[in-house]
Amino acid sequence: MAEPLLRIRNLKIRIQNGGETGYPVNDISYDLCENETLGIVGESGSGKSMHVLAMLGLLPRGLAVESGEIVFAGRDLLKMNAQELRNVRGKEIGIVFQDPMTSLNPVLTVGRQISEVLVRHKRLDWRSARARARELLELVGIPDAERRMRAFPFQFSGGMRQRVMIAIALACEPRLLIADEATTALDVTIQAQVIDLIRSLKERFGMSVLWITHDIGVVAGFAETVQVMYAGQIMERGPVRSVFYNPASAYTWSLLKSLPRPDQVAGEPLYQIPGQPPNPFRLAKGDPFAERNPFATPRCFEERPALRPVGDVQGHEVAAWYDLKTRIRETGGAA
Structure with a gap:
């Protein structure tokens, strides 16, 4: 049996608050295979995004990996130094964050931001990088790419900014694409367009996709495997x-x-899960x-x-x- 592209084993992430210790990710293990699409669902605070940030070395201050391993393509990411992680991040693992307005640099043109990835990881000169950046904008469905290369993020709609983020994430043709709540801030029409775009690009580049969301409907129509998380643990997979x-x-x-159900009677209240998620402390x-x-x-x-x-x-x-x-x-x- 082939080795999985991503193997996570017994991962625990610790948060310290004064004298208290909490575990927002509490001993999770799973595999992601080549060309597989895995959807991870759960309420806010379930550890969906947190363990991905640990994978990329992007945990916020105050959080740390206490134990476990995250093996990507045969290498333990948790044992890499900062420089080694930078060589993986963006090149072999691409990520699309939830809010492109806070993820894109507001004072740089989108052409410059896409080109930077290619210069850094592909060692292209700026002229070649800009040409490739223009191709990527066309690939993700942004019209008049040559002119839009010179535009700044605030000059794009939310859906177009998300397409720019996808272009950046795919610039180096990564083996793994992580979409972290990538369609949450978009209306349903644009959301469907972005999902269709990522689905077609997945087939084109032959990559694996890890899709993090609270929207079960998105996972049902897009992923092959689903993982349900709660309180930092895997409840079902x-x-x-x-x-x-x-x-x-x-x-x-x-x-x-x-x-909501199609047969739901008008005025009938939606079911609500009683209580609140547990305190990680x-x-x-x-x-x-x-x-x-x-x-x-x-x-x-x-x-x-x-x-x-x-x-x-x-x-x-x-x-x-x-x-x-x-x-x-x-x-x-x-x-």
Whole structure:
């Protein structure tokens, strides 16, 4: 079996606040294969973006990796020095952040910002880099690319700025593209255009994609594998169709139940998950979702479950002590 492109093992990220220690990412492990699209979903604060920032050496001050390994293309990123990470970041791993207005430099033209990546990583001269930058703008669907090369970020719409970010991320044809809430700030029409663009570019460049979002609908239509995170842990993981049609975690079930339904009666309130996500400084010793889980068993409050296989679907795993379908029958669908 081929080695995965990305292998994360037992990753823990620590945050210190005075005398208190919290774990926004608490012992996660997973693989991402070549040419695979993995969607990571979960509420805010679940550790989706945080572990990616650790991967790229971009953790905010006050946070640090306590243990674990992040192996990309056979190299542990956590053991690299700053210079080695800079050589990987942007060249082999591209990233598209949520808000392009704060990610793009407001005082440099977009042509200059795309060209910089090519000069830094591809060793092109500025003339060649600008020519390639123009091609990239055309590739991501920005019309009149020659003129727009001389424009500044504020002269672009939100969707166009996101396309510029995608052009920068793809400039060096990375093996892995990370999209961190890349469509959250866009309206649904532009969101669909950006998703279609990344899907076509993925096939063109043969890269893997790690798509971080809180929007389950985006993952359902784009990814092959989905990973559901909560309180810094992986609650469920597997093929998109299996996880969404046959959820085995009460948390996944709750997220899906929160979505609007086509048959929903007018005026009927949307389902809301009761309670609040746990404080990372005061995590319970058992299942982190137990306090909000209507199907929790006594064991859920006492022991933290490990991922285990679900049925006979290859790759479908859940971290739970209960069988969800059985618990729904026993409680009469308690929620």
